[in-house]
Amino acid sequence: MDLDVFLSFKDKIVSNVKKIIVGKDDIIELVTIAFICGGHILLEDIPGVGKTMLVKAFAKSIGREYKRIQFTPDLLPSDLTGINYYNQKSRDFEFRQGPLFSNLILADEINRATPRTQASLLEAMEESQISVDGVTRKLSEPFMVLATQNPIESFGTFPLPEAQLDRFFMRISMGYPERNEEISILRRQESAALLDDLPCILEETDLAYVLRNYRSVRASDDVVNYLMDIVEATRKNEKIQLGVSPRGSIALFKAAQARAAIHGRDYLIPEDIKEMARYVLNHRLIMKGGPRSKMIYEAVDLLLGTVKTPVENF
CATH class of the missing domain: 3.40.50.300 (P-loop containing nucleotide triphosphate hydrolases)
Known part of the structure; x- marks a missing residue:
């Protein structure tokens, strides 16, 4: 690569x-x-x-x-x-x-x-x-x-x-x-x-x-589990009516791979997942008790703050 x-x-x-x-x-x-x-x-x-x-x-x-x-x-x-x-x-x-x-x-x-x-x-x-x-x-x-x-x-x-x-x-x-x-x-x-x-x-x-090879970016088990922790948190949060679908988790993984590649890495780090989550997930959530217009980036940021970030040397 x-x-x-x-x-x-x-x-x-x-x-x-x-x-x-x-x-x-x-x-x-x-x-x-x-x-x-x-x-x-x-x-x-x-x-x-x-x-x-x-x-x-x-x-x-x-x-x-x-x-x-x-x-x-x-x-x-x-x-x-x-x-x-x-x-x-x-x-x-x-x-x-x-x-x-x-x-x-x-x-x-x-x-x-x-x-x-x-x-x-x-x-x-x-x-x-x-x-x-x-x-x-x-x-x-x-x-x-x-x-x-x-x-x-x-x-x-x-x-x-x-x-x-x-x-x-x-x-x-x-x-x-x-x-x-x-x-x-x-x-x-x-x-x-x-x-x-x-x-x-x-x-x-x-x-x-670039279009053919960005999926070659590697991901450790810890990073993949971190991504899934975020996705599952959207499905279990009591303030969220509808969480992220499998299409959303695939999109987040692909976006993180592309981000890592254009930043000169052939491996994922948690920051790739966290940075892309704000833009890939924000329109895939439906909050309870409010219209769709209230699904703002801050809601995703608050959610990311509840998920423990792995600190292993990737």
Whole structure:
């Protein structure tokens, strides 16, 4: 396992995307980890903090096709997947691909679409394929959905059901920039102009190597048991109505492996599990006596504080 490839992979992406997104190196790293693991991200934040620019800059950095879909109440599943239409010239039906046939999908304001349209994403997100009129078609690889939603606004929205939330690998929030960071944004060139000049900085061989080999990161029995202690704590906590599913524990393990690799290690340490748990688990819990909006990162942090961290030399 060549760890230099992983280190270079992360450094190139972060240094390139930060030309557009100022002061959010940790967020760029999280997107990189999810991409390596083949996972999808729910960006839950207020408008205007750079979610769309983040996705565009990331897509250009890795040299992959990008499509933006504005979710609205009148959006139909066929608007995403594509349709079969009758071609009068050939006198036959032909399939016209929808925007899901791309590598990176920005599902903007996903909770504004109806549940039927939201559900049309499930097969694509879980199996990287879509079915139209009984015919199944594979989507482009790699395939990643980055969906956005405003956690404050609720009028005219359809909350994502638990089954669809569980399809997302991480839920993250960008937050406001620091004062000095926002000043630098004000003084620099327009982001759109900077984005036009942003180059692709990855070699195809490096990309293929990273996607294929991150699962080679080793984990001791103590670290695996630590992960399971956290997962079981979510299922036994009296304040939690619904704990983490096995899909969630697998996602946490994969995210920790990818984090270790891009930090130059071929083995897991407890900090990999603890750091990734905040983003991989926060949307998979349902708290008792409160709406889903109260499932905040602090709840996961409090939970992590109750689980004993192994101190063996890993």
